[in-house]
Amino acid sequence: MVHCPGKTGVGTGKGPFLLLLGVVGTLIALLALLVWWVPSFGLANIHPELPRWFGLGVLVVAAVLLGGLGLLALTLLTGRDLFFFPRLRGLAFRYLLPAMIGIGRLLGADQEALQRAFIALNNQLVRARKLRVPADKAMILLPHCLQWFDCAIKVTGDIEKCARCGRCDLSQLADLARQRGITTAVATGGTLARKLLVEKRPRLVLAVACERDLAAGIRDAWPLPVIGVFNTRPEGPCFNTRIDLTLVEQALDEFILPVAPGNGGHNEVKKP
Numbered sequence: 171m172v173h174c175p176g177k178t179g180v181g182t183g184k185g186p187f188l189l190l191l192g193v194v195g196t197l198i199a200l201l202a203l204l205v206w207w208v209p210s211f212g213l214a215n216i217h218p219e220l221p222r223w224f225g226l227g228v229l230v231v232a233a234v235l236l237g238g239l240g241l242l243a244l245t246l247l248t249g250r251d252l253f254f255f256p257r258l259r260g261l262a263f264r265y266l267l268p269a270m271i272g273i274g275r276l277l278g279a280d281q282e283a284l285q286r287a288f289i290a291l292n293n294q295l296v297r298a299r300k301l302r303v304p305a306d307k308a309m310i311l312l313p314h315c316l317q318w319f320d321c322a323i324k325v326t327g328d329i330e331k332c333a334r335c336g337r338c339d340l341s342q343l344a345d346l347a348r349q350r351g352i353t354t355a356v357a358t359g360g361t362l363a364r365k366l367l368v369e370k371r372p373r374l375v376l377a378v379a380c381e382r383d384l385a386a387g388i389r390d391a392w393p394l395p396v397i398g399v400f401n402t403r404p405e406g407p408c409f410n411t412r413i414d415l416t417l418v419e420q421a422l423d424e425f426i427l428p429v430a431p432g433n434g435g436h437n438e439v440k441k442p
Protein backbone atom coordinates (compact mmCIF):
# COMPACT_ATOMS: atom_id res chain seq x y z
CA MET A 171 0.00 0.00 0.00
CA VAL A 172 1.29 3.41 -0.88
CA HIS A 173 1.56 5.52 2.18
CA CYS A 174 0.42 9.02 1.37
CA PRO A 175 0.07 11.28 4.38
CA GLY A 176 -0.61 14.27 2.13
CA LYS A 177 -4.04 12.90 1.24
CA THR A 178 -5.48 14.34 4.42
CA GLY A 179 -3.23 17.37 4.58
CA VAL A 180 -1.64 15.79 7.63
CA GLY A 181 2.14 15.89 7.47
CA THR A 182 3.88 13.02 9.22
CA GLY A 183 5.69 15.14 11.81
CA LYS A 184 8.02 12.15 12.09
CA GLY A 185 11.20 14.03 13.00
CA PRO A 186 10.21 15.60 16.34
CA PHE A 187 8.14 12.59 17.34
CA LEU A 188 10.91 10.08 16.64
CA LEU A 189 13.32 12.30 18.56
CA LEU A 190 10.90 12.34 21.48
CA LEU A 191 10.55 8.54 21.29
CA GLY A 192 14.35 8.26 21.47
CA VAL A 193 14.58 10.64 24.45
CA VAL A 194 11.76 8.93 26.35
CA GLY A 195 13.21 5.47 25.56
CA THR A 196 16.60 6.53 26.94
CA LEU A 197 14.95 8.01 30.04
CA ILE A 198 13.01 4.78 30.65
CA ALA A 199 16.21 2.71 30.34
CA LEU A 200 18.10 5.01 32.76
CA LEU A 201 15.19 5.09 35.20
CA ALA A 202 14.90 1.29 35.12
CA LEU A 203 18.62 1.04 35.88
CA LEU A 204 18.27 3.46 38.77
CA VAL A 205 15.12 1.79 40.16
CA TRP A 206 16.90 -1.58 40.07
CA TRP A 207 20.29 -0.41 41.35
CA VAL A 208 19.35 1.80 44.31
CA PRO A 209 17.21 -0.59 46.39
CA SER A 210 19.23 -3.66 45.44
CA PHE A 211 21.66 -3.21 48.35
CA GLY A 212 18.86 -3.02 50.91
CA LEU A 213 16.99 -5.95 49.36
CA ALA A 214 20.08 -8.17 49.53
CA ASN A 215 20.06 -7.70 53.31
CA ILE A 216 16.49 -9.09 53.45
CA HIS A 217 17.17 -12.03 51.12
CA PRO A 218 20.11 -12.69 48.78
CA GLU A 219 17.71 -13.65 45.92
CA LEU A 220 15.51 -10.54 46.21
CA PRO A 221 17.68 -8.19 44.06
CA ARG A 222 17.55 -10.73 41.22
CA TRP A 223 13.72 -11.03 41.29
CA PHE A 224 13.26 -7.30 41.69
CA GLY A 225 15.67 -6.71 38.79
CA LEU A 226 13.71 -9.17 36.65
CA GLY A 227 10.45 -7.32 37.40
CA VAL A 228 12.01 -3.95 36.50
CA LEU A 229 13.44 -5.48 33.32
CA VAL A 230 10.04 -6.81 32.22
CA VAL A 231 8.28 -3.44 32.81
CA ALA A 232 11.06 -1.55 30.99
CA ALA A 233 11.03 -4.06 28.11
CA VAL A 234 7.24 -3.71 27.67
CA LEU A 235 7.47 0.11 27.63
CA LEU A 236 10.48 0.14 25.31
CA GLY A 237 8.79 -2.43 23.07
CA GLY A 238 5.70 -0.19 22.81
CA LEU A 239 7.86 2.81 21.93
CA GLY A 240 9.76 0.73 19.39
CA LEU A 241 6.50 -0.36 17.72
CA LEU A 242 5.34 3.27 17.57
CA ALA A 243 8.63 4.29 15.95
CA LEU A 244 8.49 1.43 13.43
CA THR A 245 4.85 2.19 12.62
CA LEU A 246 5.80 5.80 11.92
CA LEU A 247 8.77 4.78 9.77
CA THR A 248 7.13 2.00 7.76
CA GLY A 249 3.53 3.23 7.51
CA ARG A 250 2.36 -0.26 8.49
CA ASP A 251 0.15 -1.26 11.39
CA LEU A 252 2.57 -3.29 13.49
CA PHE A 253 0.17 -3.49 16.43
CA PHE A 254 -1.17 -6.86 15.38
CA PHE A 255 -3.60 -7.18 18.26
CA PRO A 256 -6.42 -4.60 18.62
CA ARG A 257 -5.94 -4.60 22.41
CA LEU A 258 -2.24 -3.80 22.03
CA ARG A 259 -3.06 -1.04 19.55
CA GLY A 260 -5.65 0.32 21.97
CA LEU A 261 -3.20 0.35 24.89
CA ALA A 262 -0.57 2.14 22.84
CA PHE A 263 -3.08 4.64 21.55
CA ARG A 264 -5.01 5.36 24.69
CA TYR A 265 -2.15 5.43 27.16
CA LEU A 266 1.32 5.35 25.61
CA LEU A 267 0.78 8.08 23.01
CA PRO A 268 -0.96 10.55 25.37
CA ALA A 269 1.82 9.87 27.90
CA MET A 270 4.36 10.67 25.18
CA ILE A 271 2.60 13.93 24.38
CA GLY A 272 2.49 14.78 28.10
CA ILE A 273 6.22 14.05 28.50
CA GLY A 274 6.92 16.06 25.34
CA ARG A 275 5.03 18.99 26.91
CA LEU A 276 7.14 18.72 30.08
CA LEU A 277 10.28 18.68 27.93
CA GLY A 278 9.12 21.82 26.13
CA ALA A 279 8.38 20.17 22.74
CA ASP A 280 6.05 21.91 20.27
CA GLN A 281 2.57 20.64 21.21
CA GLU A 282 1.08 21.23 17.78
CA ALA A 283 3.89 19.25 16.14
CA LEU A 284 3.32 16.35 18.55
CA GLN A 285 -0.45 16.43 17.96
CA ARG A 286 0.19 16.43 14.20
CA ALA A 287 2.42 13.38 14.61
CA PHE A 288 -0.26 11.68 16.71
CA ILE A 289 -2.89 12.30 14.02
CA ALA A 290 -0.51 11.22 11.25
CA LEU A 291 0.15 8.01 13.14
CA ASN A 292 -3.57 7.48 13.65
CA ASN A 293 -4.25 8.01 9.93
CA GLN A 294 -1.46 5.56 9.08
CA LEU A 295 -3.00 2.92 11.33
CA VAL A 296 -6.46 3.41 9.82
CA ARG A 297 -4.97 3.24 6.30
CA ALA A 298 -3.07 0.09 7.19
CA ARG A 299 -6.37 -1.60 8.02
CA LYS A 300 -7.39 -1.13 4.37
CA LEU A 301 -10.88 -0.10 5.41
CA ARG A 302 -13.49 0.69 2.77
CA VAL A 303 -17.05 1.25 3.92
CA PRO A 304 -20.33 2.04 2.12
CA ALA A 305 -21.32 5.72 2.15
CA ASP A 306 -24.21 5.10 4.53
CA LYS A 307 -21.83 3.60 7.09
CA ALA A 308 -19.51 6.61 7.07
CA MET A 309 -19.84 10.01 8.65
CA ILE A 310 -18.20 13.39 8.15
CA LEU A 311 -17.85 15.47 11.31
CA LEU A 312 -17.16 19.17 10.91
CA PRO A 313 -16.30 21.87 13.44
CA HIS A 314 -18.67 24.77 13.95
CA CYS A 315 -15.88 27.28 13.26
CA LEU A 316 -16.04 26.39 9.54
CA GLN A 317 -19.29 28.33 9.35
CA TRP A 318 -19.08 31.99 8.40
CA PHE A 319 -19.21 33.88 11.69
CA ASP A 320 -22.05 36.24 10.68
CA CYS A 321 -24.28 33.62 9.05
CA ALA A 322 -27.89 34.07 10.18
CA ILE A 323 -28.50 30.32 10.18
CA LYS A 324 -27.23 28.20 13.03
CA VAL A 325 -25.86 25.17 11.27
CA THR A 326 -25.37 22.59 13.98
CA GLY A 327 -26.13 18.93 13.51
CA ASP A 328 -27.62 18.57 10.05
CA ILE A 329 -25.48 20.34 7.42
CA GLU A 330 -28.57 20.52 5.17
CA LYS A 331 -29.61 23.62 7.16
CA CYS A 332 -26.95 25.53 5.21
CA ALA A 333 -28.61 27.76 2.58
CA ARG A 334 -25.61 27.40 0.22
CA CYS A 335 -24.87 31.11 -0.08
CA GLY A 336 -21.24 30.20 -0.69
CA ARG A 337 -19.74 32.51 1.91
CA CYS A 338 -18.06 29.62 3.72
CA ASP A 339 -16.95 26.09 2.89
CA LEU A 340 -20.05 24.51 4.46
CA SER A 341 -21.84 25.23 1.20
CA GLN A 342 -19.54 23.00 -0.87
CA LEU A 343 -19.32 20.44 1.91
CA ALA A 344 -23.11 20.21 2.02
CA ASP A 345 -23.18 19.63 -1.74
CA LEU A 346 -20.45 17.02 -1.45
CA ALA A 347 -22.31 15.24 1.35
CA ARG A 348 -25.54 15.20 -0.69
CA GLN A 349 -23.76 14.01 -3.82
CA ARG A 350 -21.98 11.19 -1.99
CA GLY A 351 -24.86 10.28 0.32
CA ILE A 352 -22.74 10.62 3.44
CA THR A 353 -24.17 11.72 6.76
CA THR A 354 -22.44 15.00 7.52
CA ALA A 355 -22.84 16.87 10.75
CA VAL A 356 -21.54 20.07 12.27
CA ALA A 357 -20.59 19.75 15.93
CA THR A 358 -20.13 22.62 18.34
CA GLY A 359 -17.90 20.58 20.62
CA GLY A 360 -16.84 17.18 21.85
CA THR A 361 -20.11 16.46 23.68
CA LEU A 362 -22.26 16.94 20.58
CA ALA A 363 -19.73 15.03 18.46
CA ARG A 364 -19.91 12.06 20.86
CA LYS A 365 -23.74 12.23 20.86
CA LEU A 366 -23.82 12.19 17.05
CA LEU A 367 -21.48 9.21 16.92
CA VAL A 368 -23.62 7.30 19.42
CA GLU A 369 -26.80 8.08 17.44
CA LYS A 370 -25.47 7.33 13.97
CA ARG A 371 -23.07 4.52 14.83
CA PRO A 372 -20.86 4.95 11.75
CA ARG A 373 -18.14 2.44 10.92
CA LEU A 374 -15.73 5.14 9.81
CA VAL A 375 -15.52 8.85 10.54
CA LEU A 376 -13.81 11.57 8.58
CA ALA A 377 -13.23 14.37 11.05
CA VAL A 378 -12.18 17.90 10.17
CA ALA A 379 -10.74 20.06 12.97
CA CYS A 380 -7.63 21.69 14.36
CA GLU A 381 -4.75 19.67 15.80
CA ARG A 382 -5.92 19.87 19.41
CA ASP A 383 -9.56 18.94 18.75
CA LEU A 384 -8.65 16.16 16.35
CA ALA A 385 -6.18 14.60 18.79
CA ALA A 386 -8.79 14.70 21.58
CA GLY A 387 -11.60 13.48 19.30
CA ILE A 388 -9.62 10.56 17.94
CA ARG A 389 -8.81 9.40 21.48
CA ASP A 390 -12.44 9.83 22.58
CA ALA A 391 -13.80 7.87 19.62
CA TRP A 392 -11.37 4.95 19.98
CA PRO A 393 -11.76 2.13 18.78
CA LEU A 394 -13.91 3.72 16.05
CA PRO A 395 -11.60 4.46 13.09
CA VAL A 396 -11.32 8.21 12.54
CA ILE A 397 -9.44 9.82 9.67
CA GLY A 398 -8.29 13.30 10.65
CA VAL A 399 -8.14 16.20 8.21
CA PHE A 400 -6.86 19.59 9.38
CA ASN A 401 -8.76 22.79 8.77
CA THR A 402 -6.84 25.99 8.07
CA ARG A 403 -7.14 29.14 10.16
CA PRO A 404 -6.48 32.15 7.91
CA GLU A 405 -8.28 34.47 10.36
CA GLY A 406 -6.94 32.86 13.53
CA PRO A 407 -8.16 29.93 15.62
CA CYS A 408 -11.86 29.03 15.87
CA PHE A 409 -12.97 31.83 13.52
CA ASN A 410 -14.08 31.49 9.89
CA THR A 411 -11.81 28.48 9.40
CA ARG A 412 -11.47 26.83 5.99
CA ILE A 413 -11.03 23.35 4.57
CA ASP A 414 -9.40 22.23 1.35
CA LEU A 415 -12.25 20.33 -0.32
CA THR A 416 -9.88 18.23 -2.41
CA LEU A 417 -8.45 16.71 0.79
CA VAL A 418 -11.93 15.65 1.88
CA GLU A 419 -12.71 14.27 -1.58
CA GLN A 420 -9.43 12.34 -1.71
CA ALA A 421 -10.09 10.82 1.71
CA LEU A 422 -13.62 9.84 0.64
CA ASP A 423 -12.29 8.28 -2.57
CA GLU A 424 -9.84 6.30 -0.49
CA PHE A 425 -12.17 5.03 2.23
CA ILE A 426 -15.69 5.00 0.79
CA LEU A 427 -16.81 2.22 -1.51
CA PRO A 428 -17.89 3.36 -4.95
CA VAL A 429 -21.63 3.65 -5.62
CA ALA A 430 -23.09 0.31 -6.68
CA PRO A 431 -23.99 0.20 -10.39
CA GLY A 432 -27.68 0.60 -11.20
CA ASN A 433 -28.64 3.44 -8.87
CA GLY A 434 -28.15 6.18 -11.41
CA GLY A 435 -24.71 7.14 -10.15
CA HIS A 436 -26.09 8.65 -6.93
CA ASN A 437 -26.21 7.48 -3.39
CA GLU A 438 -29.35 7.98 -1.50
CA VAL A 439 -29.06 11.06 0.68
CA LYS A 440 -29.16 10.13 4.33
CA LYS A 441 -30.13 12.81 6.79
CA PRO A 442 -28.07 12.97 9.98
Ligand code: SF4
Pocket residue numbers: 317318321322323325332333334335336337338339340341
Ligand atom coordinates in the same frame (compact mmCIF):
# COMPACT_ATOMS: atom_id res chain seq x y z
S1 SF4 B 1 -22.59 28.78 3.09
FE1 SF4 B 1 -24.21 28.10 4.51
S2 SF4 B 1 -23.31 28.17 6.55
FE2 SF4 B 1 -21.96 29.33 5.18
S3 SF4 B 1 -22.65 31.44 5.42
FE3 SF4 B 1 -23.77 30.60 3.68
S4 SF4 B 1 -25.68 29.76 4.52
FE4 SF4 B 1 -24.28 30.15 6.24
